[in-house]
Amino acid sequence: MKPEPMQHANALPHSQSPLVKWLDQYGNGATIVACVAMIGGAIWFSYTKTSSSRSEAAWAQYSQARSAEDFGNIADVYSNTEVGTWARLGEGERLVDSGISLMFTNREAALGELKKADEAFRKVLDNKSGSDVARERASWGLAKSTEAQSDSDTTKAIEGYTALLNQFPKSIYKAAAEERIESLKSPDAKEFYAWFHKQHPKPPDDSKKPKDGLPDGHPSLDSLLDDKPEGDKTESKKPEPKDDDKPDESKPDAKKDEKPAEEPKTDKPKTDDSKPESKDKDAPADSK
Structure with a gap:
């Protein structure tokens, strides 16, 4: 009668490699250490990345400061x-x-x-x-x-x-x-x-400077305008000339028709009208 396969397996001596023995003894602790290391690495990577971004932002602000x-x-x-x-x-x-x-x-x-x-x-x-x-x-x-x-x-x-x-x-x-x-x-x-x-x-001291170019104690021009009655605040308009007052362009200018003033007459020196009679007698008679 042949022995069963399991019987042969049980008959073999029980042997394990050093790694297996180490894992059996320290496996749980090693797993915990590995997990902690991975978590720490992730935290360090995140911190480094965040710190780098923060530093870049800080230097950007520094370059813009005045x-x-x-x-x-x-x-x-x-x-x-x-x-x-x-x-x-x-x-x-x-x-x-x-x-x-x-x-x-x-x-x-x-x-x-x-x-x-x-x-x-x-x-x-x-x-x-x-x-x-x-x-x-x-x-x-x-x-x-x-x-x-x-x-x-x-x-x-x-x-x-x-x-x-x-x-x-x-x-x-x-x-x-x-x-x-x-x-x-x-x-x-x-x-x-x-x-x-x-x-x-x-x-x-700017408060001691005269305002509007006026001496100290003089009210400002704006205050004087504010004290005026409402009727005086409106700008006065010049009255437009009426139709009767407008010059008639169709009529000649009166000044143009005016004659120059006559020069004052001066007494001319009188000429001697008395002529020698001899000359009048010698004049030829008008022929009729």
């Missing part, structure tokens, strides 16, 4: 990013340029602009992970702002330029910074900033 307010808004939205650092620098540079210009016309507004510029530059410098080029420009802008606010003591401005040279020895502003340091040490510079600091220029 004013200090524009750059400041971008820096607030994209803080702690590369574009945010450059936007903050753009805000500070525009504020310091505006502040220095206003120092000659509106001192109060100028100081306000320079204070805001200082804050923007310090934020760029405090970001150690930011671009070195951006931080170098921020250091230069901060030194300029400090000099513009100097009085007779120019020490702080000198320290600002010195800090730039120490932190960025190969700075593109090296020659300019060294020149400003030497100039600020001179007595002439200290004397100038002592005088300039005492000046307080203000913009002209």
Whole structure:
């Protein structure tokens, strides 16, 4: 009697490969790890794609910014990013340029602009992970702002330029910074900033300007027109000439028929009518 096939299978020794043994022992855990890795990869891919799109949008806004307010808004939205650092620098540079210009016309507004510029530059410098080029420009802008606010003591401005040279020895502003340091040490510079600091220029008060070219206290022309009675506000029209008053073109012009005035008669010198009688007698007689 032949044994059944299953009997032969059961009679074979039970053997498994190492991979099968590993899957039997760690299969569930490996499946979980694989799933987690796939989910993490999907999340990372989505984040990278979203971050790239967000960065492109940020740089597009940066390229269109013009004013200090524009750059400041971008820096607030994209803080702690590369574009945010450059936007903050753009805000500070525009504020310091505006502040220095206003120092000659509106001192109060100028100081306000320079204070805001200082804050923007310090934020760029405090970001150690930011671009070195951006931080170098921020250091230069901060030194300029400090000099513009100097009085007779120019020490702080000198320290600002010195800090730039120490932190960025190969700075593109090296020659300019060294020149400003030497100039600020001179007595002439200290004397100038002592005088300039005492000046307080203000913009002209438009409310004190005469209106409509009239002297102060004089009512405007519009108010005078409004005070007129309604009948006087209508434009007066010239009366049209009546038919009787119109010149008759068919009649000759009276002036044309007028004769020139006669010259005044002057007494002509009288001629001597007395002629010698001898001549009258000698005249021939008329023939009848």
